[in-house]
Amino acid sequence: MMWAFLHKLASPQGFYALSARLSPWCWGLAACLIGGGMIWGLGFAPADYQQGNSFRIIYVHVPAALLAQSIYVAMALAGLVFLVWRVKLADMAATAMAPLGAGMTFLALFSGAVWGVPTWGTWWQWDARLTSMLILLFLYIGVLALRGALGTRQSAARAASVLTLVGVINIPIIKYSVEWWYTLHQPATFSVTSRPAMPAEMWLPLLVMVLGFYCLFLAVTLTRTRHEILRREASRRWVQALTGEGP
Template sequence: MWAFFHKLASPKGFYAFSARLSPWFWAAAAVLIGAGVVWGLAFAPADYQQGNSFRIIYVHVPAAFLAQSIFVAMALAGLVFMVWKIKLADMAATAMAPLGAGMTFVALLSGAVWGVPTWGTWWQWDARLTSMLILFFLYIGVIALRGAFDGRDSGSRAASVLTMVGVINIPIIKYSVEWWYTLHQPATFSITSRPAMPVEMWLPLLIMVLGFYSFFIAVTLTRTRSVILHRESAKRWVRELAGEDG
């Protein structure tokens, strides 16, 4: 078992393993997101208060979930890189950051669009929205730091430190609706209680969430493979692979 994880932690081993795994997650993402979109937009009933405007939930909630989860994953990868010097962890964190920033932007934009019919305004400086905006700036800062240093290792260490410090914002996002007054509604899903929505509304949402996470894994595997090829371009196995592909 340890030999398998040791091999998987190497760029060469991960490159080969991810090639077999990523097509399954791309397929799962396509099926789940396709089914969730059709079910949520065409067949789920309209909300009794918000009407059809509530349907943006099928994009907003999965994007918000993913934005926070990716940052946590980056913080864990940064910890592994800083403590155990596993360069694959930094490669994965590098691959995740643009998708995390994109999902945060989608969550903010879809929330603003949803806020117009719900709150009567695009934006409110309440705790949930402000902390999500801070998360977006943290993503931008992490991406910028990687290119702000002459040495790649220095940029990786700086980005890892910022990510590990910035992860404190994630519980603030999660519990902001409980700690402070906010217009934002509480969490849609809860482990300890049943969803407030009827099953025909929350089930397609669950499918969309699973689809977004499958998409995240697929993108991370694919982008990490690209980062590996870029950083390991001088290695013999990469040159041999390039010879085979070319």
């Protein structure tokens, strides 16, 4: 029963049918959560006693940064499933996720830079988290570039999966080494973890935003995977029946 369901899910056709029913809900939920969280966070949450209103950028920055890392891990998991069990759908999903992950990483960097102006008085600071986020962006660019450069799909998919797995092993190493580097060079600056805990009226909207971003990720991945399925399976009978084009 369970296996039959998984098997149906792993076949492009089964997934296509299932995702058609799921993705409107994901889009709707993402819109509600992000819209609600935005209004709550920007309009009603209290201002920070130190940073004033500029802290509100956290409501974009933190969800984007979380998603940037989660998407890479999700891509690596998909790559593993593809390499070990040869599930083509997993690679289609990984292909669909990569640009969104790179976009989220860029958004996290950009919002971090904008946040830097009122807090540090500069657009860019070689802060540990910004630096490792920048390296994560390069990891994403590497995966995208490799997929772009290897023409044929089967080998490009495998190569990208191997690279993503190598990258995901390196992400924690990079993170810790950058933190180590930062503390050696900047021993005196304040660290965010020692700040007083956020009051609930500040972090609740953040939680809503984080959930909204994850729903958005799900929705985008479902929709883009559907497009990828149609593109790759264009020569199959069921797709041709769907689009009304036949041989």
